[in-house]
Amino acid sequence: MKAYDYIIVGAGAAGCVVANRLSADPKVSVCLIEAGGDSNSPWVNIPAGIFGLYGNKKYDYAFEGTPQTHLHNRKMMVNRGKALGGSTAINSMVYIRGNQNDYDGWERQGCKGWSYQDVLPVFKKLEANKSHQSAEYHGFEGELTVTKQQDPHSVCNTFIKAGAAAGLPENTDFNGASQLGLGVYDVKQNEGQRVSSYSAFVKPVQSRANLTILTHTDVLSLVLAGDLAKGVNVESEGKTQQILANKEVILSAGTIVSPRILLASGIGNKAELEALGIECQVDLPGVGENLQDHIDSMVTVRATAPATIGVSLASLLPHVVLAPIKYALQRKGWLTTNYVEAGGFAKTKLAETAEPGSAEADPDIQFHFTPLYRSHRGKKFEFGHGYSVFTCVLRPRSKGTVKLAQDGTHRNVLIDHNFFADERDQQVLVEGIKKAREILASPEFDGIRGEEMAPGKDIQTDAEILHYLRETASTVYHPVGTCKMGIDDMAVVDPESLKVKGLKNVRVIDASIMPALISGNTSSPSMMIGEKGAQMILSEASN
Numbered sequence: 001m002k003a004y005d006y007i008i009v010g011a012g013a014a015g016c017v018v019a020n021r022l023s024a025d026p027k028v029s030v031c032l033i034e035a036g037g038d039s040n041s042p043w044v045n046i047p048a049g050i051f052g053l054y055g056n057k058k059y060d061y062a063f064e065g066t067p068q069t070h071l072h073n074r075k076m077m078v079n080r081g082k083a084l085g086g087s088t089a090i091n092s093m094v095y096i097r098g099n100q101n102d103y104d105g106w107e108r109q110g111c112k113g114w115s116y117q118d119v120l121p122v123f124k125k126l127e128a129n130k131s132h133q134s135a136e137y138h139g140f141e142g143e144l145t146v147t148k149q150q151d152p153h154s155v156c157n158t159f160i161k162a163g164a165a166a167g168l169p170e171n172t173d174f175n176g177a178s179q180l181g182l183g184v185y186d187v188k189q190n191e192g193q194r195v196s197s198y199s200a201f202v203k204p205v206q207s208r209a210n211l212t213i214l215t216h217t218d219v220l221s222l223v224l225a226g227d228l229a230k231g232v233n234v235e236s237e238g239k240t241q242q243i244l245a246n247k248e249v250i251l252s253a254g255t256i257v258s259p260r261i262l263l264a265s266g267i268g269n270k271a272e273l274e275a276l277g278i279e280c281q282v283d284l285p286g287v288g289e290n291l292q293d294h295i296d297s298m299v300t301v302r303a304t305a306p307a308t309i310g311v312s313l314a315s316l317l318p319h320v321v322l323a324p325i326k327y328a329l330q331r332k333g334w335l336t337t338n339y340v341e342a343g344g345f346a347k348t349k350l351a352e353t354a355e356p357g358s359a360e361a362d363p364d365i366q367f368h369f370t371p372l373y374r375s376h377r378g379k380k381f382e383f384g385h386g387y388s389v390f391t392c393v394l395r396p397r398s399k400g401t402v403k404l405a406q407d408g409t410h411r412n413v414l415i416d417h418n419f420f421a422d423e424r425d426q427q428v429l430v431e432g433i434k435k436a437r438e439i440l441a442s443p444e445f446d447g448i449r450g451e452e453m454a455p456g457k458d459i460q461t462d463a464e465i466l467h468y469l470r471e472t473a474s475t476v477y478h479p480v481g482t483c484k485m486g487i488d489d490m491a492v493v494d495p496e497s498l499k500v501k502g503l504k505n506v507r508v509i510d511a512s513i514m515p516a517l518i519s520g521n522t523s524s525p526s527m528m529i530g531e532k533g534a535q536m537i538l539s540e541a542s543n
């Protein structure tokens with residue numbers, strides 16, 4: 001049986017950072033175990049390739065969620081990356097850290113060491129900013145290249161200028177002093193190619209003799225002896241075996257699978273585990289609870305001119321046919337699009353401050369602007385031109401769960417987002433759709449505005465918009481919180497060590513430890529968690 005000092009489960013946003021930092025010491029052996037395969041594919045590397053990744057089982061778990069009570073019992077696909085890089089191999093590459101008050105809120109909830117002032121240097125350490133943004137907020141020496149979109153479509157400028165109609169200024173740095181306003185998003189790319197956590201943190205060091213990377217290896221559960229993990233049970237090519245850990249097991253399998261592995265190991269709600277025939281090792285009722293995610297829906301408009309990305313007679317030669325050549329020669333053109341090129345943050349009339357006592361409310365919605373046509377949600381490809389604004393609830397109050405399915409396998413999960421369980425989330429998204437419409441009604445769009453396809457002209461009252469949302473709203477792919485850190489009874493990991501309560505040498509280091517969802521896209525916060533978690537391991541090892 002093979003043994004390593006550290007076993008890291010999952011080569012995703014956080015796991016790759018941990019693998020890099022731990023294997024920097026040649027005296028320790030590190031095994032990074034990944035259920036998926038490699039991610040060296042044009043679909044991954046070329047930004048526009050994303051559309052070939054969603055739902056593609058080679059790269060995406062494409063879980064199916066449970067029927068959503070408050071969304072007309074619809075089930076939705078829960079996309080999660082399955083490859084070296086994890087979800088950063090299939091995501092939209094938008095680089096957002098969240099609102100400063102999010103992290104101060106974590107600290108107020110008892111997570112000592114996680115305030116904005118604590119995490120800012122960590123974000124800066126990881127970042128190699130190529131946009132010459134302020135050194136107060138940005139780092140330039142890290143491994144993660146962050147830059148402006150390579151070749152944003154001109155209609156993004158129309159969108160940004162249109163913000164004035166809704167009182168929204170242009171914002172050139174959403175990770176700077178304020179989130180408010182509209183702008184072109186920063187992305188994790190380098191010269192027009194995707195930068196994943198694997199390409200940034202593991203690929204450059206994978207020749208280290210002390211770093212073993214196992215792909216196509218699915219971790220099923222922990223091997224426990226009392227309060228110590230001796231290793232993990234894995235399945236690879238149809239065979240199960242154990243891999244042993246001399247020092248620690250680190251779970252970085254993400255918000256859906258990290259709790260699954262704990263539950264399958266008997267760590268979770270005692271009564272629920274026993275009902276599934278699993279002997280409880282640690283009664284930890286918070287495992288799999290506290291699931292939070294951004295929910296969004298869209299306003300989409302047809303363009304009267306071929307003024308956006310789209311396939312038509314007018315665009316065929318200059319843009320579609322020439323796209324591969326432009327990309328190969330100049331890293332320009334439509335293949336550089338990540339589809340959500342611009343966006344921003346706004347306050348609805350319901351916005352409130354995340355910081356108690358502060359007079360200033362924080363944005364409560366985020367926009368993702370896509371310069372291409374969709375007649376309705378779910379369509380992957382349509383001929384013609386248009387543009388859409390996706391709007392999401394930034395700090396949702398609804399909470400869901402990840403539980404083991406009752407099929408006896410202890411592998412399948414029931415993912416219940418419980419979206420819209422809290423009425424306030426419904427109201428915020430109704431207001432968000434109105435705000436998106438306000439922007440799109442600006443005279444800036446007069447030259448190209450065609451018919452609004454969705455929600456459509458017949459949907460106007462709050463009740464009609466809410467009905468539309470129940471029919472169409474979906475995840476923005478940011479699930480967090482199912483192994484939350486904290487000091488209350490439902491906390492799963494300790495904020496100062498990220499160790500699972502009741503176990504001596506198992507940590508969870510990934511998006512699942514967030515006690516509350518941050519106001520923005522979650523991959524760079526997950527990398528920040530990876531860096532902080534690795535620092536905790538290294539500082540304990542050096543004492």
Ligand SMILES: Cc1cc2nc3c(=O)[nH]c(=O)nc-3n(C[C@H](O)[C@H](O)[C@H](O)COP(=O)(O)OP(=O)(O)OC[C@H]3O[C@@H](n4cnc5c(N)ncnc54)[C@H](O)[C@@H]3O)c2cc1C
Pocket residue numbers: 009010011012013014015033034035036054079080081082083084085086087088090091092093094095096217218219220252253254255257258476477478479509510511512521522523524526
């Ligand atoms: C479609 C999509 C679009 C997104 N767009 C953006 C965006 O534009 N910007 C942004 O900031 N964020 C975005 N996100 C979110 C972001 O990518 C995630 O929040 C982040 O990657 C989570 O990091 P993580 O380390 O917790 O998990 P992940 O990055 O998901 O990594 C988990 C890893 O663990 C592996 N794993 C799981 N189970 C096992 C097991 N049993 N054994 C071994 N390995 C296992 C997985 O295969 C995966 O590699 C998007 C996500 C998706 C899915």
